[in-house]
Amino acid sequence: MNSGQVRSGLIIVDKPQGWTSHDVVGRLRRLAGTRKVGHAGTLDPMATGVLVVGINKATRLLTYIVGTSKTYEATIRLGQSTVTDDAEGEITAETIAAAVTDEDIRSAVKALTGDIQQVPSSVSAIKVGGERSYARVRAGGEVNLPARPVTVSRFEVHDIRREHGGKLRDVDVTVECSSGTYIRALARDLGAALGVGGHLTALRRTSVGPYFEGQASTLDQLAEDLRLLDLNDAARALFPVRELTEGEAADLSHGRRIPASGTPAGEDAPVAAFAPDGELIGLLADKGDTAKALLVFAPGNERS
Structure with a gap:
């Protein structure tokens, strides 16, 4: 093409x-x-x-x-821990999870919902001393990543099944969460909270x-x-929208400030600014009484 x-x-x-x-x-x-x-x-x-x-x-x-924010459908296996916190890694520990009840699982899930502190998976792409964490782990090294705040706005259990003769428990869930949340880490932490270990066996992202x-x-x-x-x-779906006058569009295209948008999101929140012909001119953010350009798209050149 x-x-x-x-x-x-x-x-x-x-x-x-x-x-x-x-x-x-x-x-x-x-x-x-x-x-x-x-x-x-x-x-x-x-x-x-x-x-x-x-x-x-x-x-x-x-x-x-x-x-x-992101939404995921996932399956968590309780009773096994892996080096990667998912099914691609070597199993590092196994514990019979037969005694774990549905009520135990739902209670532990509730404790992992809301604003929480989460230690990212050690095989994440986070850099440690200039090296990706996953690269250090796969080379046989150890990584201790600090906890960071994340928000799990929804952690819903759909189904709980017994697997491998009842020794393991599989849990199907939906997770809605903030950017930076690791679903593998949720699986790991759910297993740890229940004392049997856990890892992710399936993951599908359904929205971004x-x-x-x-x-x-x-x-x-x-x-x-x-x-x-x-x-x-794409911009209309992602941001609040401001329809510009011809004069405002011209000013913005030349880097001049225009009056503030006054959007409910407040200062520093990006707003998509459109010319009268419907073309995206750029992104704005309010600073006091004026709006400054965060991005300006050069007209006409599709590859700019």
Whole structure:
């Protein structure tokens, strides 16, 4: 596909199991015919589901999408711990979980809901002394990451099953959480709270901010039709909107401040500013009585 034919926008990908997020970006670079492609938050290879990818100008929106809330469907296995806190890692401990009741599980889940302090998985991409944590662990080293505040706004149990002759318990859950929350760490901590260990056996991301799995396309579908979410539509879904006058649009395009937007989100909250013709001019944030430009998109050049 010729890069001149590809407009700026987002692609909502249904990432297949076994693919890294970088693999998906590489595939879409070839399909879109441009190297200006990036993603808004990594999904582990074992996970499937929503991966938001930006093309051309829309890559500049990705930093704002990374920080949005996420929703996941997951299965947690109680009775086994692994080195990676998921099914891809070697089992490090096994404990018979037959005595763990449904009530015990639901009570422990409740304790992990809300504003909590979470120690990230040791095989995360967090850098320790300039080295990715997962690289140090896989090289045989040890990593002690500090706890960080995260918000688990929903941790709902759907089904609890006995597996392996009743020795293990599998728990199907939905998790809605803030950016930076590790579902593998929730599985680990649920198992630890119940005294039997736990790890993640399945994970699917069903939403990232306002973008959801019903909008997502498989890589095979994207090879037939790139299914681009236009930059203007993507911004309208992500931010509060301000419709500019022609004078305001001209001022903003030239880097001049304009009167404050006065949005309920308050100062520093990004607002998508649109010209009278419906084109996205940029992102604004209020500073006192004026609005300053956070991003300005150069008109006409799709690859800028």
